[in-house]
Amino acid sequence: xxxxxxxxIGDATIGxxxxxxxxxxxxxxxxxxxxxLSADLDRLAVLVQEYDAAALVAGLPKHxxxxxxxxxxxxxxxxxxxxERFPTMEIYYWDERLSTVAASRALLExxxxxxxxxxxxDKMAAVYILQGFLDRQQHLK
Numbered sequence: 001x002x003x004x005x006x007x008x009i010g011d012a013t014i015g016x017x018x019x020x021x022x023x024x025x026x027x028x029x030x031x032x033x034x035x036x037l038s039a040d041l042d043r044l045a046v047l048v049q050e051y052d053a054a055a056l057v058a059g060l061p062k063h064x065x066x067x068x069x070x071x072x073x074x075x076x077x078x079x080x081x082x083x084e085r086f087p088t089m090e091i092y093y094w095d096e097r098l099s100t101v102a103a104s105r106a107l108l109e110x111x112x113x114x115x116x117x118x119x120x121x122d123k124m125a126a127v128y129i130l131q132g133f134l135d136r137q138q139h140l141k
Contacts (some may be wrong), residue, residue: 001021001023002054002055003019005029005048005051006010014044017123017127018047023137029126032044032072045074045115048086055135056082056092057129058093059125060095061093076093079091
């Protein structure tokens with residue numbers, strides 16, 4: 001089996017989640033504080049190696065009508081750089097329209113403080129992205 005790594009790519013942070021080895025469940029790993037592209041990719045490389053990830057799943061923040069806007073262009077650009085850096089890794093995109101909303105709702109229901117929510121929201125969104133992708137992969141089998 002292969003391990004998947006999901007990325008919730010934002011301007012200031014990148015939320016990271018990984019799958020278990022069976023590809024059934026997603027767990028949050030960390031939130032990378034973005035500085036510059038090379039440093040972001042360096043940190044991602046460390047995590048890819050640490051978790052032995054074979055594929056990257058990027059959340060694609062489409063508009064509610066399904067169109068791709070500027071945010072999608074930014075994500076695709078980052079993933080093009082990641083594909084160059086990790087040429088053997090498979091790259092997938094997952095429609096993440098409501099992942100941050102769902103993550104935020106879950107944190108609110110869990111009574112997590114506003115300060116703590118801000119620190120973990122991107123990582124939680126990556127979990128939602130990856131879990132949706134994994135569920136779909138299981139359905140396709």
